[in-house]
Amino acid sequence: MDDLSRLVKERLNIVDIISQYLPLRRTGKNYVGLCPFHNEKTPSFTVSEEKQIFHCFGCGVGGDVFSFVMRQEGIDFKEALRILAEKAGIELKEKGSTRGLKEIYEALKRAIEFYHRNLSSPEGERARRYLEERGLKGDTIRTFMLGCSDREGKGLPAFLKSSGISMEVAKRAGLVSMKGGRAFYYLRGRVIFPIFDVTGRVIAFGGRVMGEGMPKYLNSPETPVFKKGRALYGLNLAKEDILREGWAIVVEGYMDLITLHQGGIRNVVATLGTALTSDHGAKLRRYARTVYALFDSDEAGRKAALRAMETFLNEDTDLRVVILPDGRDPDQFMREEGAEGLRALIEKAPSILEFYLDEITRDKDLTHLQERLGVLKGIVAILSRVRDPLKRGLYVKEVSQRFGVEESILLKAMEKGQGGTPVEEGLEVRGNTTEETILWALIHGYDLSRYHLPSILSSFEDRDLREAGRKVMMSLQKGMDSPMDLLDEGVKSRLSRLCLLYDEMEDEEVEGIVRDCVRRLKAKRLKREKERLKMEIQKAEVEGRDGFLIDLLKRRQHLSRIEHSPEELLHYQWGDE
Numbered sequence: 001m002d003d004l005s006r007l008v009k010e011r012l013n014i015v016d017i018i019s020q021y022l023p024l025r026r027t028g029k030n031y032v033g034l035c036p037f038h039n040e041k042t043p044s045f046t047v048s049e050e051k052q053i054f055h056c057f058g059c060g061v062g063g064d065v066f067s068f069v070m071r072q073e074g075i076d077f078k079e080a081l082r083i084l085a086e087k088a089g090i091e092l093k094e095k096g097s098t099r100g101l102k103e104i105y106e107a108l109k110r111a112i113e114f115y116h117r118n119l120s121s122p123e124g125e126r127a128r129r130y131l132e133e134r135g136l137k138g139d140t141i142r143t144f145m146l147g148c149s150d151r152e153g154k155g156l157p158a159f160l161k162s163s164g165i166s167m168e169v170a171k172r173a174g175l176v177s178m179k180g181g182r183a184f185y186y187l188r189g190r191v192i193f194p195i196f197d198v199t200g201r202v203i204a205f206g207g208r209v210m211g212e213g214m215p216k217y218l219n220s221p222e223t224p225v226f227k228k229g230r231a232l233y234g235l236n237l238a239k240e241d242i243l244r245e246g247w248a249i250v251v252e253g254y255m256d257l258i259t260l261h262q263g264g265i266r267n268v269v270a271t272l273g274t275a276l277t278s279d280h281g282a283k284l285r286r287y288a289r290t291v292y293a294l295f296d297s298d299e300a301g302r303k304a305a306l307r308a309m310e311t312f313l314n315e316d317t318d319l320r321v322v323i324l325p326d327g328r329d330p331d332q333f334m335r336e337e338g339a340e341g342l343r344a345l346i347e348k349a350p351s352i353l354e355f356y357l358d359e360i361t362r363d364k365d366l367t368h369l370q371e372r373l374g375v376l377k378g379i380v381a382i383l384s385r386v387r388d389p390l391k392r393g394l395y396v397k398e399v400s401q402r403f404g405v406e407e408s409i410l411l412k413a414m415e416k417g418q419g420g421t422p423v424e425e426g427l428e429v430r431g432n433t434t435e436e437t438i439l440w441a442l443i444h445g446y447d448l449s450r451y452h453l454p455s456i457l458s459s460f461e462d463r464d465l466r467e468a469g470r471k472v473m474m475s476l477q478k479g480m481d482s483p484m485d486l487l488d489e490g491v492k493s494r495l496s497r498l499c500l501l502y503d504e505m506e507d508e509e510v511e512g513i514v515r516d517c518v519r520r521l522k523a524k525r526l527k528r529e530k531e532r533l534k535m536e537i538q539k540a541e542v543e544g545r546d547g548f549l550i551d552l553l554k555r556r557q558h559l560s561r562i563e564h565s566p567e568e569l570l571h572y573q574w575g576d577e
Helices: 003-011 014-019 065-073 077-088 096-119 122-133 138-143 155-162 167-172 235-245 254-262 278-285 299-311 330-347 352-361 369-383 389-403 407-418 433-443 453-458 463-477 489-503 507-543 546-563 566-571
Strands: 025-027 030-033 045-048 053-056 176-179 182-185 190-196 202-209 217-219 247-251 268-270 290-295 318-323
Touching: 003 065, 003 077, 014 030, 014 045, 014 053, 014 065, 053 489, 065 077, 065 489, 077 096, 096 122, 096 155, 096 167, 096 190, 096 202, 122 190, 138 254, 155 167, 155 176, 155 182, 167 176, 202 254, 235 247, 235 268, 247 254, 247 278, 254 268, 254 330, 290 299, 299 318, 299 352, 318 330, 318 352, 352 369, 352 389, 369 389, 369 407, 389 407, 433 463, 433 489, 433 507, 453 463, 453 507, 463 489, 507 546, 507 566, 546 566
Parallel strands: 247 268, 247 290, 290 318
Antiparallel strands: 025 030, 030 045, 045 053, 176 182, 190 202, 202 217
């Protein structure tokens, strides 16, 4: 790691950075939360403020603040460095893709300035009138940084150019399209809704026509910083309220969300013209265990709810469905019934399974054998895809009680439908713990020279760990600091678990574990050596090489003695006689 990266790490606290993405609570000297990288119900994601690392004991992911941001944002090290340097107040001399992303964010920042300012101009009169008719107050407009675009499509390109933003950058930011060498922007003549990421950084825009026109709503195209299936509108404003309430509401439109927010319901987010996705579920799971999805009562709304059922089958989120009555959308319902009316509906909301069972039996004559059988086969096909055996068992129990079919029969039908494919029992933490522990000990100052370090490292079977061990040994011989910084992200992630695990133990206890690992590693290599000798002895016997055979037998006898002497094994060096 270079001096710049080290300076960034020194200026930042990993707890503060990770807390911007998910809630953490203090337990002892560490912090814990639900892992953002896999489904879990009990927090196993641990952050050490003292060591400035994180590790999930559930899925094995871990590392430093750079590792977290890279994995969380889906970016490379250069972009993570740019983001963290900005948070640390350090100016970078950038090039390549890192500079490209910064240019995109700068273009988007300038665009929001233009749109929001334009709303207060004579050009924005029609948009202001529209927002007033929808009942939005000035404070609400400012909170969501609403704006408007001009009808001619010339205002934004001109403003960007005057701000030093090239049209090529504007195009990559999803702000304009190029036709015949001229720039046109997508959202002409619309009310503009800025879309922010969870940290409050603008990443895209949505626009609604004022009056008639199609499409009614239009979003920015996908860009390097904006993916519709991952973004949740309003999450930057709602995350604290979601944490406080313990549950979240999901709606399907900008105005639905804004009306709820203005009416006092703040723990609400919106999808961006897509169905609920597993990425949405993963984001929401960091803040709440229960999600209420509000759908219109028309056929499209009910189908959307059923699609959500399939998406959330294997998410550790309690998804509940709120179907609004009388064909009203959330915006209309909220204005007519208020927050109390909506909360009353939410309290009665069925689970997604209950809703699904109601829907597939709607308009069905279950007294008719074939209809009943068809419904049950559909249920079995859905439940067969539930990976969590406990969750699947609860679902089967509910279906059994509702339809009067024995649980064992449903389970047999599911097994047949799966073709005997075993259900995943959960994530397993993989890795060579023995070799990882030894490498961890070497990095953290444990004296392994008395056990002959070259012999130890040459015994590593894991090539990545062996190479990492050699780098660390050379750096220590040269008196370099921070050998952990020499390791690649994969090895860092593997070792972070041990950093947190051993941090809770006394030094003597850890030293005992390290000794056992060295002994175990050498015993394993000794066993391999004895197997090799066995084959050479057999070959020497066949070839009649008596002198060589005697040497081999002595060697094997020597290794057998070492094998049964724990202390000798611990200090054994390959090449000893």
